[in-house]
Amino acid sequence: MENYFKKTVLHLQGYSAPPQRQMRAKLNQNESPFDLPAEFKKQVLATAAALSWNRYPMNESSDLKQAIASWHGLQSDQVLLGNGSNQLLQTVLSAAVAENDRVLLFPPTFGLFEIFGVLYGGNVLTLPQAPSDPFPMAEALRRIQSEQPRIILLCSPNNPTGALLSLPQVETLCEQACGLVFLDEAYAEFSGQTAIPLLKKYPQLIISRTFSKAFSLAGLRLGYLLASAECIYQLRKANLPYNVNLLTELIAMQLLEDRETMLRQVSELVKERDWLLSEMQRIPTIRPFPSAANFILFHCPYADLVFDRLKDQGILVRNVGGYPLLKDHLRVSIGRHEENQWFLEALKASLS
Numbered sequence: 001m002e003n004y005f006k007k008t009v010l011h012l013q014g015y016s017a018p019p020q021r022q023m024r025a026k027l028n029q030n031e032s033p034f035d036l037p038a039e040f041k042k043q044v045l046a047t048a049a050a051l052s053w054n055r056y057p058m059n060e061s062s063d064l065k066q067a068i069a070s071w072h073g074l075q076s077d078q079v080l081l082g083n084g085s086n087q088l089l090q091t092v093l094s095a096a097v098a099e100n101d102r103v104l105l106f107p108p109t110f111g112l113f114e115i116f117g118v119l120y121g122g123n124v125l126t127l128p129q130a131p132s133d134p135f136p137m138a139e140a141l142r143r144i145q146s147e148q149p150r151i152i153l154l155c156s157p158n159n160p161t162g163a164l165l166s167l168p169q170v171e172t173l174c175e176q177a178c179g180l181v182f183l184d185e186a187y188a189e190f191s192g193q194t195a196i197p198l199l200k201k202y203p204q205l206i207i208s209r210t211f212s213k214a215f216s217l218a219g220l221r222l223g224y225l226l227a228s229a230e231c232i233y234q235l236r237k238a239n240l241p242y243n244v245n246l247l248t249e250l251i252a253m254q255l256l257e258d259r260e261t262m263l264r265q266v267s268e269l270v271k272e273r274d275w276l277l278s279e280m281q282r283i284p285t286i287r288p289f290p291s292a293a294n295f296i297l298f299h300c301p302y303a304d305l306v307f308d309r310l311k312d313q314g315i316l317v318r319n320v321g322g323y324p325l326l327k328d329h330l331r332v333s334i335g336r337h338e339e340n341q342w343f344l345e346a347l348k349a350s351l352s
């Protein structure tokens with residue numbers, strides 16, 4: 001294939017998505033453990049049946065943009081919709097990064113940051129941050145000054161560590177940045193914090209959100225970007241047309257009308273997370289890290305073996321040992337209480 005593809009693609013590993021096998025507890029992809037109620041699905045499918053499926057959907061539903069904008073106290077021209085936030089990340093990097101532009105990121109972080117950075121010819125600069133360490137702000141500011149990155153990619157709460165950047169930290173980075181600042185807030189609902197108020201001040205800040213986590217909609221693919229209207233205007237040119245299908249639009253509109261139910265589930269998961277963390281802290285051989293998201297990262301000896309033993313007991317977690325600085329680390333998503341209990345029992349058995 002050497003004659004057909006860019007060298008960067010030939011050398012890329014690509015994003016490896018775990019197989020979707022039925023397990024007793026699937027705690028490996030940070031999805032919501034709560035599916036939407038059967039009655040809701042039935043009703044929405046009946047509404048969808050009456051639509052014309054032979055016609056294109058709206059290119060960017062203005063109702064959906066308006067609903068998202070008013071939820072966040074913004075204008076609808078500050079919203080860009082996508083087929084999941086991954087697709088929008090690709091849009092941002094395709095629009096911003098030219099050959100050899102510098103892209104600054106802080107691994108271990110979301111794997112697609114580096115993949116898309118490389119794919120678009122970026123010169124990816126990394127500033128590693130161990131999960132127990134504070135954000136390397138002084139070094140970040142030095143690198144921003146010396147390297148002038150075209151874009152800084154941040155994730156808060158960070159996947160896979162669960163660490164949260166404070167708003168003053170985001171603000172400091174925005175103040176110093178000469179290029180775009182992309183902030184992935186896929187897990188913001190679980191942290192009770194968002195940098196959305198900073199959009200007023202920083203026209204180069206882009207916030208990425210998703211319906212895949214708190215809103216139980218990973219299977220239907222909906223993400224959105226929030227930024228200044230000027231920034232969204234440019235990004236729109238690089239975005240795929242018709243990237244949100246009829247059904248997704250319909251369901252998202254209904255979920256937004258009943259936000260309270262979704263946010264109640266978020267507080268249930270936050271309680272579960274805090275309970276699970278305290279239980280894990282009582283296991284002497286592992287080291288769990290506090291998390292602001294719907295997952296917990298932990299260090300454990302012989303993590304590869306523990307991962308296999310958990311899987312043998314029907315518990316699927318994520319082995320993140322391949323990320324920089326995360327040798328012998330696993331990540332568990334917060335499930336229903338019963339699933340979290342199964343995980344704890346299986347973990348203790350696997351460690352013994």
Ligand SMILES: Cc1ncc(COP(=O)(O)O)c(C=O)c1O
Pocket residue numbers: 029030083084085086087110155159184186209210211212218222223
């Ligand atoms: C940090 C982060 N951003 C984005 C995504 C993907 O979101 P979406 O399903 O909206 O593409 C994930 C999924 O795991 C994630 O961890």
